[in-house]
Each structure stands twice: as C-alpha cells, then as structure tokens.
Amino acid sequence: MLAMASHAATTVDFERPVLAGGAALQHRPWISKSHLSSGLAGVECFLSNCSFTRAPWLAVAFGTGAIAWFFLSSAATWAALCVVCVAIALFALNWHVGSARFPYIRQAILSLSLVVLAGCLSIWTRSEIVGQPAIERTMSGIFTARVLSLEEQPALQRDRLTLALREPRSGRSIKVRVNLPTALREQPLSTGAVIRFRGRLTPPASPMFPGGYDFARAAWFSGLSATGSITSPVEVISLGRGGDWLADQRAALSRHITTHLAGSPGGIAAALTTGDMGAIGQGDAQAMRDAGLAHLLSISGLHVSAVIGCVYFVVLRLLALFPALALRVRLPILAATCGAAAGLGYTLLSGSQVPTMRAFLGALLVLAAMAWGREALSMRLLAVAAVIVLVIWPESVVGPSFQMSFAAVMVLVALGNAEPLKRWLAPREEAWPFKAMRHLTMILITGIAIELALMPIALFHFHRAGLYGSVANVIAIPLTTLVIMPFVALALLLDVVGLGGPVWWLANHAIDALLAIARFIAAEPGAVRVMPTMSGWHFALFVAGGLWLGLWDSRIRLWGIMPIAAGFFGLMLIPVPDIMVSGDGRHVGWIDPESHRLVMLRAGSGDYALDNLMEVAGTREVPINAQTAPGTRCNADFCAVELRYGEEARHVLIARGRAIVPEMQLAEACRWADVVIAERRLPRTCRPKWLKVDRQMLDRTGGLTIDLASRSVRTVAEGQGNHGWWKPAAPTMIERKGWY
Known part of the structure; x- marks a missing residue:
C-alpha cells in the first residue's frame, strides 16, 4: 500500500506541477512518464522483432x-552537425537506463548518429580533395594544353575534349572541358597529345533558374575548372605519348561500329558497347527519354548484369559437362570468377563511368552471395552496395543516376520478397x-511499380517523366538484352575474320525496331508529364x-503510403512562377494570365535557355514571342508588360539591351512599374514599387523566379550556401522597395 501511494504521489507531482504561488496547473501535459515509457517500450519491441531489416537503415x-x-x-553548420552527432552518440553511450531497459533503442541512437556523422565527414573530405575552384571570369586567347580524354560526337558535329592547361592569370594547372567543331579538327587527335588553339573558357555554369541542373556542382566533383569552345583550327604540337591507351581503343571501337551502322542505330550500338552516345541523333535520344527507355542508352545495371549473368550461366553449364571437374571444384565459385572477369572487362571497355562502376560493384556482391550459397538479392545486400558506392562517390547521393538505379533495384527486391x-x-x-501469362503479368506489374517509383525522381531532376515506360520496357528490355x-x-567477333556483315544487318534492323517502339510511345497523347520545379520538401x-x-517487411511498412500520398497531393498544388529571370538577366519569361502560355523576351534564345524556361514553367508548348504577346508593348530599349489578374494588374518593365537611356526618363518609368528587370x-x-532585379542583385542571387500573388522570390543562391562551386559577389539578401 505504501508503494502504491508513493507511486500515485509521484504521478500527481509530475502531471500537476505546483506554481510558485501554490496553485496547481489545471491541465495534463501532452506526454506523461507512463506514456513516454510505454511508447519507448513499443519502439523497443518493434526493433527487437525486425533484426534483419534494421541494417539497411544504416545506408539511409x-x-x-x-x-x-x-x-x-x-x-560552421557542417561542424555543428558533426558536434550534434557526437553529442547524441555520447548520450547513448552514457544512457544507463536505456542500456538496461531499451538496448535496441540505445543501439539505434548510437549507430545512426555515428553513421550520419560518417556520411557528412565523407562528403566533406571528398569535396576538399577533388574540388577545384573555377576560373574567376571568362577568358579568351591562345592556349596550349594536353589532351586527357576525347569523346567524338558526330551527331552534334563536334568532339568533346578534356584538357589540362595552365591558367594564364594564376599559373595553376587546371582541367577544362571544351567542344571542338569537327570542321576545325584538321589532324587526328589522341589522348596525351599536346595541342595549341584559340578558344574561349568560362566558369562552369550554375543553374539558370532555381531547381535547374547544377553543372557547377558536377564540375566541382569532376575537378573541372572551366568549360568552353575552340574557335580556330587545332595545331598538334606533339603526338600522344603515354596517353590513355584504353580510351584510344574505345574510341577506335566506336568508330568501327558507326562505320557499319550509320546514324542513330550506330550510336545506340556504340553506346551499348563502349558507352559512347555521341552518334545518337537528338530527336531519337529525346524519343528514348520520353518513352522511358533512356536507361537502355547508359551502361549501368541492366547491361552489366546481362553480360555477367550470361557468362556466369554459360560457364556454369559448360563446366557441369565434366563430372571430374564438377566433383572436385565448386563450380559456382569458378563461374562467378569468370562472370566477374567479364564484368570488369566490360566496365573498363565502356569507360569506367560512375554508373557502370556502381553496377559492377553491386554485381560483384551478388556473385559473392551466389558463390557462398546466400540469397542473391536482398535489402541488406543492396544496402551494402549503396554504402560502398557512397564511401567512394558520396556526391552521387544527390544525383539522379544513383537515386534511380537504387530505387529500381529496391522495388525489384521488395516485390520479389x-x-x-x-x-x-x-x-x-x-x-x-498460362505459365507465360503469369510471368508476363509479373513483368508488367514490376514495370509499373518501377515507373511509379522513378517518376518523382524524374520530375524533381528533369521536370518531366514518361508515363508509358512500363509498357515500352516490357518489349524493349528483352529486345535489347536478348537480341541487340x-x-x-x-x-x-565475326569482324575479326571479316564475316560480320550479315549480323550487322540483323543488328541494324533490331535497333530500328527499338527506335520505332520509342517513337511510337513518345508520340502517344499524354506520354510525357511535365511539371514546374518541385521543391525539396515534396x-x-x-x-x-x-x-x-520498401525497407520494412511487416505491416508497419504501409505507413509509408501516407507521405507518398501527401507528396502526390502536393504536386497538384505546385504553382507555376509568374516571372523567370536567368542569372545573366538576358533570358526572361513570364506566364500570360489569360492564355496561361509562356512568353519569352528573346525569340532568338538558344535551345538551352528555351529548354530551361519550359522546364521551370512546366510546359511543352512553344513560348510566345514578347513582340506579339497580349498586354506587352516593346521598343528598342524596353518591354512594358501588364499582367492582369481579374481586377488587379501588375506592371513589369524589362530592359532589352544596354543602350544608354536618359536617367530622368528611366526613373519615371521605374516609378510606374511594380517590378523592373535588367x-x-x-x-x-x-525605384520601382516593389522589386528591382538588375546586375547588382543578380550577381548575388543568380537566376530567380517571382511569384506575384504571394510576393515571393526564389533564387538559385538560396540552395547553394558557401560551397566551393558557388561564389556570390555579396550576401544573398534581396532588397525590396516596398509592397504593392
């Protein structure tokens, strides 16, 4: 009785604390000690019953x-995160109550905090080691450089060169990537060659608009300090010595393939063999993307798995024909070794790109599991592969290639289990x-599930996603792996003895069939879904x-449907920005309130600017020229735009050039406008009524989008921070000159 009374008194003291004046609070707290204890006990029970499915969360x-x-x-914030992780780990180590009553919770807190710390330190270290500062500003002149790599792109009538040269201003050695028009290549080039040329180099480009592709970040982790173009014929000072022999052989093999197969079929055959996609026509490449078949063009898990799997099973069957060998040697280990050797050769032949290396490492783990008699594909194995990849290339975690490949495999494993x-x-x-029908149904279900899993990733990175990819892949994947x-x-192989002609003819027709599937699917109404820029929270x-x-294997996994449903609901509410301004201020687009069509300031803008504007606006319709847009009046210097929303109107003044304008007239025009862009x-x-977007502001913010209804501005700088690839001219504040 005394114990019960003591417990009751303790409960009352906790739930009804006494104020300084002696009066007790009249309400109960949200969580009492008993509720907290029971909640922790429930979590402890859950963790104790899912021992094998806890490990993949370490990769997460x-x-x-x-x-x-x-x-x-x-x-400072990176260091703060590390300190917080260490503090949480120390708390878990010294949590004596947790050690006795909640060992699994204590273990989870300790392990997760340390692994988060390892992930942060890994990418921080990687950035410091491989990142190279960009050149300060655009430079033109005559350069002498050594060729590090060469990629032929006949479909674009150019070659892409990666060069090593010395920056004229600082004298430091830098790596740059330039485009060489085919007409300016008077002599054959090879890796290791020293060349002289006249060209133009620019710093790697940041996103043109918020949510766009960040080439500057990709260049930072590739060690590139500049990109540009060659504008004069290349003079070869010395031939390549000690260059990349394998790269030269790969280029020669690509040329050999494209001589037998012209146009896009040759480009696709070369892409499947060496990873060189330069000969694929732009229209066919876009059709493959819209049909959900672009993954067939990039050597990754599908291709590496096909090669390794074919070698594994062929070797296993052949060796099984010899009883003496089968009784003395573990054939799966020998077959796995042959498969690994074939995969390594294919990886080296295709250029050892990060997606190929990632697929090869994952295939090695699968081969090891098969050789040891373990489950060939599981979530734990997938998690191990993900951790290995992230330790080597931690920057890939924010890239679409890593996200799509592991998401697809996770769907396969989840459905298989x-x-x-x-x-x-x-x-x-x-x-x-009936058996074939069941397997065909399974393939279709798997394809639909993978498409649904990959759609948010495609919308986030590319602002577009194919909707019929599952149907196209049912035919295209077997056609590619089993025929092409x-x-x-x-x-x-037959070309070695000069007998490959008939087989090249068959391959050409098979690739034509693949392209026909892509064109047919891409041309169907609703084949492609485009959306405005998705926020990081969605x-x-x-x-x-x-x-x-995907990672849990009990009924609790169904709770994952709730955030997915919330994400899909949020997609329907994503607003299209009213005005879009590129980082250089030259490319401006806005949405006409009446027709909801995109209007573009400069009709002669390049394809890159046009594509970026259409992506941000979430449209596939060709933009309207500002000269003919409703509510727009233009002269040689400015365009005055009236955007009318019901009874309200917003006035935007956009500069068209750099001609000198009398300051008094400019000041009067600015007072009339709500937003001025130049x-x-x-x-x-x-001094406009609300916002002035000029060179001074754009140097700080980069490209931006404006939402007139909410009076908000979203900038590229907001998502960059102080990372090495982003160097703003000043703090990223936005000065607003009043409101409407």
Whole structure:
C-alpha cells in the first residue's frame, strides 16, 4: 500500500506541477512518464522483432549525412552537425537506463548518429580533395594544353575534349572541358597529345533558374575548372605519348561500329558497347527519354548484369559437362570468377563511368552471395552496395543516376520478397501459355511499380517523366538484352575474320525496331508529364515514404503510403512562377494570365535557355514571342508588360539591351512599374514599387523566379550556401522597395 501511494504521489507531482504561488496547473501535459515509457517500450519491441531489416537503415543514415552537408550552408553548420552527432552518440553511450531497459533503442541512437556523422565527414573530405575552384571570369586567347580524354560526337558535329592547361592569370594547372567543331579538327587527335588553339573558357555554369541542373556542382566533383569552345583550327604540337591507351581503343571501337551502322542505330550500338552516345541523333535520344527507355542508352545495371549473368550461366553449364571437374571444384565459385572477369572487362571497355562502376560493384556482391550459397538479392545486400558506392562517390547521393538505379533495384527486391507475388510465381502444374501469362503479368506489374517509383525522381531532376515506360520496357528490355547486345557482340567477333556483315544487318534492323517502339510511345497523347520545379520538401516526402515502404517487411511498412500520398497531393498544388529571370538577366519569361502560355523576351534564345524556361514553367508548348504577346508593348530599349489578374494588374518593365537611356526618363518609368528587370546595373534613381532585379542583385542571387500573388522570390543562391562551386559577389539578401 505504501508503494502504491508513493507511486500515485509521484504521478500527481509530475502531471500537476505546483506554481510558485501554490496553485496547481489545471491541465495534463501532452506526454506523461507512463506514456513516454510505454511508447519507448513499443519502439523497443518493434526493433527487437525486425533484426534483419534494421541494417539497411544504416545506408539511409549515411546518405542522410551526405545530403545534410549539401543543404547546410557553411562550414560552421557542417561542424555543428558533426558536434550534434557526437553529442547524441555520447548520450547513448552514457544512457544507463536505456542500456538496461531499451538496448535496441540505445543501439539505434548510437549507430545512426555515428553513421550520419560518417556520411557528412565523407562528403566533406571528398569535396576538399577533388574540388577545384573555377576560373574567376571568362577568358579568351591562345592556349596550349594536353589532351586527357576525347569523346567524338558526330551527331552534334563536334568532339568533346578534356584538357589540362595552365591558367594564364594564376599559373595553376587546371582541367577544362571544351567542344571542338569537327570542321576545325584538321589532324587526328589522341589522348596525351599536346595541342595549341584559340578558344574561349568560362566558369562552369550554375543553374539558370532555381531547381535547374547544377553543372557547377558536377564540375566541382569532376575537378573541372572551366568549360568552353575552340574557335580556330587545332595545331598538334606533339603526338600522344603515354596517353590513355584504353580510351584510344574505345574510341577506335566506336568508330568501327558507326562505320557499319550509320546514324542513330550506330550510336545506340556504340553506346551499348563502349558507352559512347555521341552518334545518337537528338530527336531519337529525346524519343528514348520520353518513352522511358533512356536507361537502355547508359551502361549501368541492366547491361552489366546481362553480360555477367550470361557468362556466369554459360560457364556454369559448360563446366557441369565434366563430372571430374564438377566433383572436385565448386563450380559456382569458378563461374562467378569468370562472370566477374567479364564484368570488369566490360566496365573498363565502356569507360569506367560512375554508373557502370556502381553496377559492377553491386554485381560483384551478388556473385559473392551466389558463390557462398546466400540469397542473391536482398535489402541488406543492396544496402551494402549503396554504402560502398557512397564511401567512394558520396556526391552521387544527390544525383539522379544513383537515386534511380537504387530505387529500381529496391522495388525489384521488395516485390520479389512480397508473399502474394511469391505465391503468384510459385511452380505449379499448368500449360505453358498460362505459365507465360503469369510471368508476363509479373513483368508488367514490376514495370509499373518501377515507373511509379522513378517518376518523382524524374520530375524533381528533369521536370518531366514518361508515363508509358512500363509498357515500352516490357518489349524493349528483352529486345535489347536478348537480341541487340548479342548481335552486336557476335558481329564484332565475326569482324575479326571479316564475316560480320550479315549480323550487322540483323543488328541494324533490331535497333530500328527499338527506335520505332520509342517513337511510337513518345508520340502517344499524354506520354510525357511535365511539371514546374518541385521543391525539396515534396521530394523528401516521396523519398521518406518510399524508403519506409520498401525497407520494412511487416505491416508497419504501409505507413509509408501516407507521405507518398501527401507528396502526390502536393504536386497538384505546385504553382507555376509568374516571372523567370536567368542569372545573366538576358533570358526572361513570364506566364500570360489569360492564355496561361509562356512568353519569352528573346525569340532568338538558344535551345538551352528555351529548354530551361519550359522546364521551370512546366510546359511543352512553344513560348510566345514578347513582340506579339497580349498586354506587352516593346521598343528598342524596353518591354512594358501588364499582367492582369481579374481586377488587379501588375506592371513589369524589362530592359532589352544596354543602350544608354536618359536617367530622368528611366526613373519615371521605374516609378510606374511594380517590378523592373535588367541585365545591366540600374541607377539608384530607378525605384520601382516593389522589386528591382538588375546586375547588382543578380550577381548575388543568380537566376530567380517571382511569384506575384504571394510576393515571393526564389533564387538559385538560396540552395547553394558557401560551397566551393558557388561564389556570390555579396550576401544573398534581396532588397525590396516596398509592397504593392
């Protein structure tokens, strides 16, 4: 009785604390000690019952640490994250109550905090080691450089060269990437050659608009300090010595293939063999993307798995024909070794790109599991592969290639372990048509599931996604792996004795069939879904829900449907920005309120600017020229735009050139406008009602989008922080001159 009374008194003291004046609070707290204890006990029970599915979350924690480094703004915040992780780990180590009553919770807190710390330190270290500062400003002149790599792009009538040269101003050695028009290549080039040329170099470009592709970040982790173009014929000072022999052989093999197969079929055959996609026509490449077949052009998991799997099973079957060998040697280990050797050779032949290396490392783990008699593909194995990749290339966690490949494999593993599908594919006595129908249905279900999983990733990175890819892949994947790749390999083998001609003819027709599928699917109404720029929070909902749904194996996984549903609901509410301004101020677009069509200031803008504007606006319609747009009046110097929303109107003044305008007239025009946009610096006397976007502001913010209804501005600088690839001219503040 005394114990019960003591417990009751303790409970009352906790739930009804006494104020200084003696009066007790009249409400109960949200969480009492008993509720907290029971909640922890429930979590402890859950963790104790899912021992094998806890491990993959360590890979998620490692990736979270790397992602946090990208989205935190400065070295101080990165260090703060590390300190917080260490503090949490120390708390878990010294949590004596948790050690006795909640060992699994204590273990989870300790391990997750340390792995997040490892992820952050990994990407921080990688950035410091490989990152190279960009050149300060655009430079033109005569350069002498050594060729590091050469990629021929006949479809674009150019070659892409990676060069090593000395920066004229600082004298430091830098790596640059330039485009060489085919007409200016008078002599054959090879890796290691020293060349002299006249050209133009620019710093790697940051996103043109918020949410766009960040080439500057990719260049930072590739060690590139500049990009540019060659504008004069190249003079070869010395031939390549000690260059990349394998790269030269790969280029020669690509040329050999394209001489037998002209146009896009040759480009696709070369892409499947050496990873060189330079000969694929732009229209065909876009059709492959819109049909959801672009993954077939990039050597990754599908191609590496096909090569390794073919070698593994062929070697295994052949060796099984020799009983003496089969009784003395573990054939799966020998076959796995041969498969690994074939995969390594294919990886080296295709240029050892990061997606190919990632696929090869994952295939090695699968081969090791098969050789040891373990489950060939599981979530734990996938997690190990993800951690290995992130340790070597931690920057890949924010790239679409890593996200798409691991998301697709996770869907395959989750579906393969689902009990309903296991029962659907279980062996049974039935006629072969029914058996084929069950497997075909499974392929279609898998394709649809993968398309749904990859759609948010495609929308986030590319602002567009194919909707019929699952249907196209049912035919295209078997056609590629079982017909096209064997034909190309056999043709290359027969070319050694000059007998590859008939097989090249068959390969050409097979690739034509693949392109016909892509063109047909891409041309169907609604084949492609385009959307405005998705925010990071929307994407985080999809990622969190997908991971929760895929990594757990009990009913609790269904809770992952909630954030996914919230993400899809949020997609429907994403607003299209009213005005879009590029970082250089030259490319401006706005949405006409009446027709909801995109209007573009400069009709002669290049394809890159046009594509970026259409992506941000989430449209596939060709923009309207500002000269003919409703509510727009233009002269040689400015365009005055009236955007009318019901009874309200917003007035925007956009500069068209750099001609000198009388300051008094400019000041009067600025007072009339709500927003003024110019690529040059405007005087202080230009004071619009709300916002002035000129050179001074754009140097700080980069490209930006404006939402007139919410009176908000979103800038490129907001997502960059103080990382090495972003060097703003001043703090990223936005000065606003009043409101409407």
